[in-house]
Each structure stands twice: as C-alpha cells, then as structure tokens.
Amino acid sequence: VQLQASGGGLVQPGGSLRLSCAASGRTFRSYAVAWFRQAPGKEREFVAAFTRTGSNTVYADSLKGRFTISRDNARTTVFLQMDSLKPEDTAVYYCAADAHIIYSSLGRPEQYHYWGQGTLVTVSS
Numbered sequence: 001v002q003l004q005a006s007g008g009g010l011v012q013p014g015g016s017l018r019l020s021c022a023a024s025g026r027t028f029r030s031y032a033v034a035w036f037r038q039a040p041g042k043e044r045e046f047v048a049a050f051t052r053t054g055s056n057t058v059y060a061d062s063l064k065g066r067f068t069i070s071r072d073n074a075r076t077t078v079f080l081q082m083d084s085l086k087p088e089d090t091a092v093y094y095c096a097a098d099a100h101i102i103y104s105s106l107g108r109p110e111q112y113h114y115w116g117q118g119t120l121v122t123v124s125s
Contacts, residue, residue: 001026001114005095008119011085015123019080021095021116027075029054032101035069035080036109037091037121044094046107048080052099058106085123092118 007019021033034049048059048069057069068081078095096112105111 001028001031001097003095003097003114003116005093005116005119008093008121010122010124012125013086013123015085016081016083017085017121019082019093019095019119019121021078021080023076023097028071028078028097029075031097031099031114032106032112033071033078033095033097034106034112035067035078035093035095037089037093038118039088039091042091044109045091046109047093049106050078051103051106052101058103060107082121085121087123090121090123092120094118 002024004022011017032052035047036044037047038044046060048067050057066084071078095116097114098112101111
C-alpha cells in the first residue's frame with residue numbers, strides 16, 4: 001500500500017490543523033495505521049494509531065485530548081485532527097501502516113512496513 005500524507009502548514013499557537021493520510025493501491029482494511037512525528041534533532045515520536053481491526057485507537061499520553069485520529073468509512077483515508085497546537089508540536093508528521101503489527105508494538109516506528117512521505121507542521125506566531 002502506498003501512503004500520501006498531506007495537510008501540513010503554518011499555524012499560530014492555539015490553532016488547529018487536520019492532516020490526511022490517503023492509501024492508494026488498496027484500502028486500510030486489516031492494516032494498523034499510525035501517525036508519528038519527528039522534530040529537528042529528535043527521534044521519531046508516536047502520536048496516535050488505529051489497530052489492525054480498526055476498532056480501537058491508541059494515543060501518546062502527552063497528546064491525548066488535543067489530537068484525534070479518525071478515518072473515512074471507506075477506510076481509504078486516515079485523519080489526524082490537531083487542536084490547541086503549541087510551538088513544540090512543530091515537526092514533520094508521517095503516517096505509517098502495517099498489516100502484521102501487534103498491539104504492544106503500535107508505538108514503535110521500526111515495526112511499520114509502509115510510510116508516507118511526511119508533511120511539515122509549523123506552529124509559530
């Protein structure tokens with residue numbers, strides 16, 4: 001499956017942004033789909049994920065309440081709604097997918113086989 005991330009841009013602190021991760025070649029059915037982010041000079045960080053069944057979501061504890069992962073009914077696009085954005089949310093955001101990842105590994109980037117190209121989010125006044 002090929003992934004295309006989009007929706008990044010410049011936003012002021014306190015603002016909102018919605019990212020999209022579109023699948024091409026097939027749907028996300030039976031794939032775990034996750035968002036990660038990577039700020040300059042830092043390691044890639046887990047943000048949120050759908051499990052392979054699509055029935056459960058998992059969030060990084062530090063982002064719970066501000067970020068929401070969702071998907072369309074056709075399971076071709078996964079979204080990341082980001083609210084109350086802070087300057088420290090500035091990063092390149094990546095979507096990733098894998099058909100075999102287990103629940104306990106959802107936060108581990110090295111466990112994902114497919115990656116999108118990343119979309120830059122800059123939070124600044």
